[in-house]
Amino acid sequence: MHEFSISNEIVRNVLDTAKKNNGKKVLSVQLEIGELALLNVEQVTFWIHELFKGTVAEGAKVKVKTIKARIRCESCGYKGGMDLDQKDPFRHFIPYACPKCSSFQIKVEKGRECTLRRIQAVR
Numbered sequence: 001m002h003e004f005s006i007s008n009e010i011v012r013n014v015l016d017t018a019k020k021n022n023g024k025k026v027l028s029v030q031l032e033i034g035e036l037a038l039l040n041v042e043q044v045t046f047w048i049h050e051l052f053k054g055t056v057a058e059g060a061k062v063k064v065k066t067i068k069a070r071i072r073c074e075s076c077g078y079k080g081g082m083d084l085d086q087k088d089p090f091r092h093f094i095p096y097a098c099p100k101c102s103s104f105q106i107k108v109e110k111g112r113e114c115t116l117r118r119i120q121a122v123r
């Protein structure tokens with residue numbers, strides 16, 4: 001239910017922002033989700049749509065932009081993207097390793113975020 005709590009947080013954020021800005025109707029929201037955020041984007045979108053029901057954001061479009069991962073390897077100095085197979089259902093259970101030397105001594109610089117980037121609303 002990881003996706004549910006994240007979606008819940010995003011929805012609360014959207015509704016808060018809409019309220020503060022006197023938004024009458026939210027038209028769309030844009031999210032940025034990192035490749036390594038361990039989130040199922042379809043599920044997040046689904047829950048957001050569900051939680052929007054009955055609020056000023058009901059029916060709003062949910063756009064998701066995937067943020068490419070960027071890692072730094074402490075062993076060989078590799079810097080760059082991960083070779084992620086997005087279709088592999090088990091990829092979330094495998095610890096991330098350096099694509100060059102397979103070391104697990106890596107630092108994730110980018111790709112774990114899940115941020116609400118933009119809200120489009122009418123006043």
Ligand SMILES: [Zn+2]
Pocket residue numbers: 073074075076077078098099100101102103
């Ligand atoms: Zn390495």
